[in-house]
Amino acid sequence: xxxxxxxxxxxxxxxxxxxxxxxxxxxxxxxxxxxxxxxxxxxxxxxxxxxxxxxxxxxxxxxxxxxxxxxxxxxxxxxxxxxxxxxxxxxxxxxxxxxxxxxxxxxxxxxxxxxxxxxxxxxxxxxxxxxxxxxxxxxxxxxxxxxxxxxxxxxxxxxxxxxxxxxxxxxxxxxxxxxxxxxxxxxxxxxxxxx
Numbered sequence: 001x002x003x004x005x006x007x008x009x010x011x012x013x014x015x016x017x018x019x020x021x022x023x024x025x026x027x028x029x030x031x032x033x034x035x036x037x038x039x040x041x042x043x044x045x046x047x048x049x050x051x052x053x054x055x056x057x058x059x060x061x062x063x064x065x066x067x068x069x070x071x072x073x074x075x076x077x078x079x080x081x082x083x084x085x086x087x088x089x090x091x092x093x094x095x096x097x098x099x100x101x102x103x104x105x106x107x108x109x110x111x112x113x114x115x116x117x118x119x120x121x122x123x124x125x126x127x128x129x130x131x132x133x134x135x136x137x138x139x140x141x142x143x144x145x146x147x148x149x150x151x152x153x154x155x156x157x158x159x160x161x162x163x164x165x166x167x168x169x170x171x172x173x174x175x176x177x178x179x180x181x182x183x184x185x186x187x188x189x190x191x192x193x194x195x
Contacts, residue, residue: 008061008126011092011105012068019072020101023094026128027101030057034131036174038182040149047144050135056091056102058183060120060129063088066107079104079162086115089162104132130169130181138166138186145170164188 010022034055041047061069066088070076076090086108094101106129108118120129135141138158145151154169161167166186173179 008059008065008069011059011103012065012072014072020094020096023092023101023103024096026059027057027103030059030128030131031055033128033174033178033180034133034182036176036178037131037172037180038133041145044144044148047141047148050137050141050144052134052136052187054100054102056104056132056134056185057128058089058104058106058130058132058181059127060106060117060124061126062121063107063111065126066105069105080164081162082160086110086113087117087162130183132183132185134185134187136186138168138184141184142168158186161185 007022007025010018011026013019013022034057035042042051069092070090073092076092079089079091081087081089087106088109089104089106092101092103092105094103106117108115108121110118112118112122117129120127142153142158145153151170151172154171158166158168161183165188168184170182170184171179172182
């Protein structure tokens with residue numbers, strides 16, 4: 001797919017086809033970046049067995065762009081992000097002919113602050129901020145990455161993520177030397193009261 005002019009801005013387009021093309025472009029770019037950084041992990045039998053679905057690409061945007069994209073997509077529900085984390089986010093799931101594009105749209109709650117999203121936006125203004133891989137056991141996946149690959153997580157312990165998930169993050173490099181933030185996400189197990 002060829003590069004399109006400002007795909008992030010086009011996520012806020014009133015034209016559904018333009019939105020879908022922009023989302024698909026961002027998703028392909030993010031997945032390629034994440035897959036390049038995690039290729040060896042995903043080839044490891046036990047780690048691969050922990051993976052539970054397709055990746056989600058996290059796109060960080062300025063707060064005004066966040067609101068414009070959210071409005072253009074019918075005001076999707078905001079995720080419940082732990083108060084200690086500098087993020088507001090919502091998910092976009094866009095059905096295409098060849099599958100579903102999964103994006104997390106992220107912004108800072110404290111523009112100019114010291115949180116991870118604010119720092120990213122201060123440096124890049126907008127862009128693919130992370131690639132999320134869902135796993136059945138984030139602690140075991142983290143242990144494999146530490147012991148087998150010598151990769152250290154950003155946090156010494158698994159921490160609470162959006163909507164009751166459990167997460168940890170890894171700053172990795174692709175073979176070409178590009179940095180990419182990988183988030184391992186363990187989905188929340190529904191409580192009996194949720195059923």
